Amino acid sequence: MDFPAELKRYAARVEQGIDQLLPPATTRPERLHTAMRYSLQAGGKRLRPVLVLATYHLFAGMKSEGGNSKPEIMDPLPAAVAIECLHTYSLIHDDLPCMDNDDLRRGRPTAHRQFDEATALLAGDALLTHAFVLLAESYATRPLLAHALIRELADAAGSRRLIGGQMEDLLAEKKDTATVAELEFIHLNKTAAMIEAALVMGGLAGGAGEGTLATLRRAGRHLGLAFQIIDDVLDATADSATLGKTAGKDAKAGKTTFVKLHGLETSRQLALQQSDAARAALMGLPGDPAFLLALIASMAARPS
Amino acid sequence: MDFPAELKRYAARVEQGIDQLLPPATTRPERLHTAMRYSLQAGGKRLRPVLVLATYHLFAGMKSEGGNSKPEIMDPLPAAVAIECLHTYSLIHDDLPCMDNDDLRRGRPTAHRQFDEATALLAGDALLTHAFVLLAESYATRPLLAHALIRELADAAGSRRLIGGQMEDLLAEKKDTATVAELEFIHLNKTAAMIEAALVMGGLAGGAGEGTLATLRRAGRHLGLAFQIIDDVLDATADSATLGKTAGKDAKAGKTTFVKLHGLETSRQLALQQSDAARAALMGLPGDPAFLLALIASMAARPS
Numbered sequence: 001m002d003f004p005a006e007l008k009r010y011a012a013r014v015e016q017g018i019d020q021l022l023p024p025a026t027t028r029p030e031r032l033h034t035a036m037r038y039s040l041q042a043g044g045k046r047l048r049p050v051l052v053l054a055t056y057h058l059f060a061g062m063k064s065e066g067g068n069s070k071p072e073i074m075d076p077l078p079a080a081v082a083i084e085c086l087h088t089y090s091l092i093h094d095d096l097p098c099m100d101n102d103d104l105r106r107g108r109p110t111a112h113r114q115f116d117e118a119t120a121l122l123a124g125d126a127l128l129t130h131a132f133v134l135l136a137e138s139y140a141t142r143p144l145l146a147h148a149l150i151r152e153l154a155d156a157a158g159s160r161r162l163i164g165g166q167m168e169d170l171l172a173e174k175k176d177t178a179t180v181a182e183l184e185f186i187h188l189n190k191t192a193a194m195i196e197a198a199l200v201m202g203g204l205a206g207g208a209g210e211g212t213l214a215t216l217r218r219a220g221r222h223l224g225l226a227f228q229i230i231d232d233v234l235d236a237t238a239d240s241a242t243l244g245k246t247a248g249k250d251a252k253a254g255k256t257t258f259v260k261l262h263g264l265e266t267s268r269q270l271a272l273q274q275s276d277a278a279r280a281a282l283m284g285l286p287g288d289p290a291f292l293l294a295l296i297a298s299m300a301a302r303p304s
Numbered sequence: 305m306d307f308p309a310e311l312k313r314y315a316a317r318v319e320q321g322i323d324q325l326l327p328p329a330t331t332r333p334e335r336l337h338t339a340m341r342y343s344l345q346a347g348g349k350r351l352r353p354v355l356v357l358a359t360y361h362l363f364a365g366m367k368s369e370g371g372n373s374k375p376e377i378m379d380p381l382p383a384a385v386a387i388e389c390l391h392t393y394s395l396i397h398d399d400l401p402c403m404d405n406d407d408l409r410r411g412r413p414t415a416h417r418q419f420d421e422a423t424a425l426l427a428g429d430a431l432l433t434h435a436f437v438l439l440a441e442s443y444a445t446r447p448l449l450a451h452a453l454i455r456e457l458a459d460a461a462g463s464r465r466l467i468g469g470q471m472e473d474l475l476a477e478k479k480d481t482a483t484v485a486e487l488e489f490i491h492l493n494k495t496a497a498m499i500e501a502a503l504v505m506g507g508l509a510g511g512a513g514e515g516t517l518a519t520l521r522r523a524g525r526h527l528g529l530a531f532q533i534i535d536d537v538l539d540a541t542a543d544s545a546t547l548g549k550t551a552g553k554d555a556k557a558g559k560t561t562f563v564k565l566h567g568l569e570t571s572r573q574l575a576l577q578q579s580d581a582a583r584a585a586l587m588g589l590p591g592d593p594a595f596l597l598a599l600i601a602s603m604a605a606r607p608s
Contacts, residue, residue: 023463023464027463027464028464028468028472028489029468029471029472029475031471031475032463032467032468032471033463036463089429093425093426093429096425098420098421098422098425099422099425116402117402118402118403118474119471119474121397121400121402121403121425122397122467122470122471122474124429125393125397125428125429125432125467126462126463126467126468128429128432128433129432129458129461129462129463129467130462130463132436132454132458133455133458133459133462136451136454136455136458136459137455137459140451140455143447143448143451143452144447144448146451146454147440147444147447147450147451147454148447150436150440150450150451150454151437151440151441151444154433154436154437154440155437155440155441157433158430158433158434158437159327159331159336159337159340159430159433159434160327160331160332163336163426163429163430163433164332164333164336166426167333167335167336167423167426168332168333170422170423170426171333171335185332
């Protein structure tokens, strides 16, 4: 398997999907739809939607676990785009003045700097809502699948998970230092929830059974934690140009990170442990996990 | 039918449903869940959820249009609470400093005044997401119904409707005056979309067929427009104590309203026309619309 070529192919499908599945910028109100596209089409790694597609391809074309053909297999692209809409909304709101007050995102002005605060707020609201519109509309001929995908995404994005993690993150910033348990809650929910959802949604679209979905969820949790620890390490060691966002801002904001709590070396080891656990879970699945394993390896080597 | 008693009964069911169907305030993170409950439990008319329940009761217990019994009839309360979560999120975000910058809502400090801006932002995000969590979870045993309800609510709340109306409203405020067509777009989407959705969701939970759902949608649109015109009239004529929110703020903000475009008397006539159209649509439905008709009459007589 040619990992860079495969990754490029998946990412290109995501870009194409975003262009097709978002309302055109000329849709009324134009300013809102332009802002939605501005933030969603800013590039980025597309990690979550690529995970949806790659997980789907673990199962697509295979016999189902019960040995039958799988009529429930569906195009995973709308699910991939939906999770990227969700992720992008969380970035737009996270960048707002009342939150992180960030000027730069993926090397470009953040939405509220490019437009204004109200437009950024509404564009975020609209992307969050559009994730559910997309799932409900695109899978309308398969309402059971639509329901399962929506349930997964809504739970992962809700007040106990993604938004709960954001809230605890904000509260932790006001303290001198967060505890290990607090940091774990934040990362499990602010980061890992969406990675878990990406793998599970890929599995759902590919017709995976209950047991397989549980394994995917476990793999996603480990992968999400690995990803977050690596992010903390990079924030402490890389420069802004390499990251495409302001580097060292965690330390400057007095933010508790894995690096602050455990030091650089232990953080790197923790990231490795989590990657290994994700890898082990994936090895137990049907299908060829070569691409997903290579993706994990490339993450650990970021920025590449 | 004793309208005030019936209204009270419906509203009490909504309050009870909100208490049961929102995560307890002690759920981690407590500050987020406390803020969600603060805004959702601030009272208010509960117009949208009451419409869901009352529309459902047009159909519940009746034979279906095909003459069969209706196994798809479900408790409409989660749908009613979901639409109130959605409505409350839109109010919280609308009140934020970068939007209307309002200090008072339903006679109490707005969420960002009571907590802080970041908490209000996240509480709004969480209520929007919780609407979909609720529908996906509460109707999990009836995934077709869950899917139909989610599709209806997401479409009504999306970038072409509720949020689109908010955006056009903001843009209109920056101009000297909006045109009649612009004002219609704003009201059709900012206000009527959710009223339409309330009637359609009530119909879906009650097992209404396609033709009936189209009639409910039409009734909802007229009702929504009537409601908004009456709101404009009240803003121009009532005082803050009566309204429970800042009165006269539309005129002060230089906002274009029906009253500004058409004058007070014509606006009252327009409201009457829309109420009549809503009434006519409802009269064509199966079931006894007495409560809904009385609700429309009481709206025209607000504040009561």
